[in-house]
Amino acid sequence: MSAKKFLKSIVNLLFLGILSTVNALGITIDSCGESCGESADPADAVCLKDNKLYPSIAGSSNCIKDNALATMTTGYNVFSVNAATATAVTDQSTELTAGQLVLFQCISDTCQRGAGIVFVDNKYYSIPSEDVATDETDAITTTNTNQVIIVDKDSNEILKLPIGTAFPASASSEASYILKGKTGVITAAPFGGLNTSDNDNSGIVISTKAAISNTTPAMLVFNAGFNDEYCVTTSSSLITERPKNYCDGDTNDCDDYYTCTSGICVKTTTSYNRRGVEEPSGSSCDPITGENCTESDDGVYYYIGSGDTLASSATLITSATTGNLFVCTISGGSLTSCVKDTSMAGYIMNSDISNNLPIIKCTVGSSSNSCVALADAPASTVAACSENSSGIIVVGGIYNQCTDTDDDHATEISNIVEAGCVEDGDIIKEGGVFKICINGNKVIFDDGNYFIESDKASVFNDIPLENHYVAIDIDQSKALLNQDVTPKKYRYAMNDTRKINEKNGDASMCKGTPSTLDTDVAHEFVKVIEPEGSGSPDHVHYYMDKTLADQKTN
Numbered sequence: 001m002s003a004k005k006f007l008k009s010i011v012n013l014l015f016l017g018i019l020s021t022v023n024a025l026g027i028t029i030d031s032c033g034e035s036c037g038e039s040a041d042p043a044d045a046v047c048l049k050d051n052k053l054y055p056s057i058a059g060s061s062n063c064i065k066d067n068a069l070a071t072m073t074t075g076y077n078v079f080s081v082n083a084a085t086a087t088a089v090t091d092q093s094t095e096l097t098a099g100q101l102v103l104f105q106c107i108s109d110t111c112q113r114g115a116g117i118v119f120v121d122n123k124y125y126s127i128p129s130e131d132v133a134t135d136e137t138d139a140i141t142t143t144n145t146n147q148v149i150i151v152d153k154d155s156n157e158i159l160k161l162p163i164g165t166a167f168p169a170s171a172s173s174e175a176s177y178i179l180k181g182k183t184g185v186i187t188a189a190p191f192g193g194l195n196t197s198d199n200d201n202s203g204i205v206i207s208t209k210a211a212i213s214n215t216t217p218a219m220l221v222f223n224a225g226f227n228d229e230y231c232v233t234t235s236s237s238l239i240t241e242r243p244k245n246y247c248d249g250d251t252n253d254c255d256d257y258y259t260c261t262s263g264i265c266v267k268t269t270t271s272y273n274r275r276g277v278e279e280p281s282g283s284s285c286d287p288i289t290g291e292n293c294t295e296s297d298d299g300v301y302y303y304i305g306s307g308d309t310l311a312s313s314a315t316l317i318t319s320a321t322t323g324n325l326f327v328c329t330i331s332g333g334s335l336t337s338c339v340k341d342t343s344m345a346g347y348i349m350n351s352d353i354s355n356n357l358p359i360i361k362c363t364v365g366s367s368s369n370s371c372v373a374l375a376d377a378p379a380s381t382v383a384a385c386s387e388n389s390s391g392i393i394v395v396g397g398i399y400n401q402c403t404d405t406d407d408d409h410a411t412e413i414s415n416i417v418e419a420g421c422v423e424d425g426d427i428i429k430e431g432g433v434f435k436i437c438i439n440g441n442k443v444i445f446d447d448g449n450y451f452i453e454s455d456k457a458s459v460f461n462d463i464p465l466e467n468h469y470v471a472i473d474i475d476q477s478k479a480l481l482n483q484d485v486t487p488k489k490y491r492y493a494m495n496d497t498r499k500i501n502e503k504n505g506d507a508s509m510c511k512g513t514p515s516t517l518d519t520d521v522a523h524e525f526v527k528v529i530e531p532e533g534s535g536s537p538d539h540v541h542y543y544m545d546k547t548l549a550d551q552k553t554n
Helices: 003-010 137-144 546-553
Strands: 029-031 045-049 052-057 075-082 085-088 101-107 110-113 116-120 123-127 149-151 157-160 176-180 202-209 218-222 229-232 239-241 256-261 264-267 299-305 322-331 334-340 346-349 359-363 370-374 392-395 398-401 427-430 433-438 441-444 448-453 469-474 478-481 490-494 499-501 522-528 542-545
Touching: 075 116, 075 218, 101 116, 101 123, 101 218, 123 137, 157 176, 176 239, 299 359, 299 370, 322 370, 346 433, 433 448, 448 490, 522 546, 542 546
Parallel strands: 029 045
Antiparallel strands: 045 052, 075 085, 075 101, 101 110, 116 123, 116 218, 149 157, 176 202, 202 218, 202 264, 229 239, 229 256, 256 264, 299 322, 322 334, 346 359, 346 478, 359 370, 392 398, 427 433, 433 441, 448 469, 448 499, 469 478, 469 542, 490 499, 490 522, 522 542
């Protein structure tokens, strides 16, 4: 193929593609048969067995004629094959014939035909796995300046590798990318036909490989060694291993995920319907009506009312009973909205400070939340029930009203802020400060994100699921179930506090060179879709401790 024809058909494309076992000289590299025995016929072909190339007789079921021509090492191996000879191609090779070049990828002791672009002797060779290798030096160097631009069959740009560092790569700049496009989308050599998936959100892994002195040349190759779920940067299609992506400041902006099997990948990032979360604030004006408010009062206010609308403070809940959550917004000193919210789940600081109901507790539900006003903690307690049956005692962190002189007969006081942690996700008041119980810790209302156990039904999860967690978002006015429209599939949290950190957010969670997640300090959590026993809780994002699950499996 001439450079002119190559440019016309592939545009500014470095990737070309289809897999074949026949090169320009008609040499077929098949799997080896048995030994040729006493056959006097000369070898006329090359065959493959495990990680070795042997001379063979094609007309005798590719029987092995003699000792191995080459033993290949793990990784990529390039050969110039002519009849029954196979000469290794290194970074020092010269005067090569394009049509004789073949590429192998070896994983452990098993090798298979590979596909890629090889740079050697200042030339670029396109080597498909099942078709004729070609010299594309003029096309590549003239139009791409070593920057790889990949287009699909309709000439739409699919992937552009970083300038200068991508190909040929240095040892420090080797990288892997998702070449996106289902079967039939990428048709040109050497990568056309490699993706056998008809999933619209699929692709294959391609990797840049640096030259190894006197061993192998620089390459850009299909990589069948990817067999896991990987983080992929949307803009560049760069692949980052999990959980290394937590610690790598250059690549941790990836939030798309692809699951790969032998280098063929399908996108496994999942999106969910949004459930609104508002911003916190506080004010001394009347945010329900907007009266006496100025721009300094701009913000969002939370109330619990008895009806479906909230026109004035007259319909506010005044005792620890159920009601509806209302969100009132002041903007520019004026009331812009005051509407019922049926989605928020968690604990919200009540903007009504006149009825000693500091917390609004809204429990998540499949179609709507259910809310109740929580009374403040009792001013005083007694050590034990006595003849004064009006005393209040604390039993296991919960306030109980004495009904007679026997502590065992004291009854739990409902809808009240608790005295101590009983379950993960409880709200308590300690030292005059409201706190959330998380993994045995008492967390104040301040900015932060945490995982809460979901083994028992709570305000944050209406269906109990053992060995699962839900994420909550805490600020100074509320602690809410995370209900993002596109929840992150993988999140990272400290083992002791279960505090969630964004990628590269806490260096203490990383170790080693290159840096990766220190599982003694923090774990990786993965979003689970409809976990077993959950029904279809699409209104709750459940997570599993992926690190712990992997440790149990291994």
